Amino acid sequence: MTTVEALALALVGLAVLLALGASYLATRPANPRVTFGWHRAEVLAALVNAGVQGIRDQLPAPEPTTGDLSQLDKAGLETLGVSRLPTSLDASLEQMLSQPLVREWFGDELIDVYNAHKRGELAHLQDLDSKGMRERYAAVY
Numbered sequence: 001m002t003t004v005e006a007l008a009l010a011l012v013g014l015a016v017l018l019a020l021g022a023s024y025l026a027t028r029p030a031n032p033r034v035t036f037g038w039h040r041a042e043v044l045a046a047l048v049n050a051g052v053q054g055i056r057d058q059l060p061a062p063e064p065t066t067g068d069l070s071q072l073d074k075a076g077l078e079t080l081g082v083s084r085l086p087t088s089l090d091a092s093l094e095q096m097l098s099q100p101l102v103r104e105w106f107g108d109e110l111i112d113v114y115n116a117h118k119r120g121e122l123a124h125l126q127d128l129d130s131k132g133m134r135e136r137y138a139a140v141y
Contacts, residue, residue, distance in 0.1 A: 015052040019045040093118055
């Protein structure tokens with residue numbers, strides 16, 4: 001085993017521990033100091049796991065960008081090797097489903113259930129304008 005492989009294996013173990021710790025923290029209730037609870041710990045764990053995946057796959061670090069990327073057109077973004085994030089739930093789901101790594105990380109069952117749930121959400125919202133959607137979400141959440 002090479003040093004890089006050993007480091008990647010150690011980081012995978014650390015990422016698993018971080019994910020387990022984040023899952024535990026997410027169950028803790030909000031308090032006066034942590035007003036929204038600990039749910040963001042899971043996001044941090046996901047970011048760390050993405051970084052570990054990059055190290056394990058020996059991906060090169062991207063070049064830092066300068067300037068306001070929102071001001072660039074599609075061609076300018078492609079020159080930098082980046083693309084805009086989807087701007088709708090439907091487009092986001094399509095993007096998610098097109099990424100084999102997503103299924104590798106989360107498993108087919110979770111992705112299929114999540115996709116079906118969000119498609120059902122879209123079906124309930126399809127005939128509503130923006131105000132109606134906000135009202136529906138406010139009533140549910």
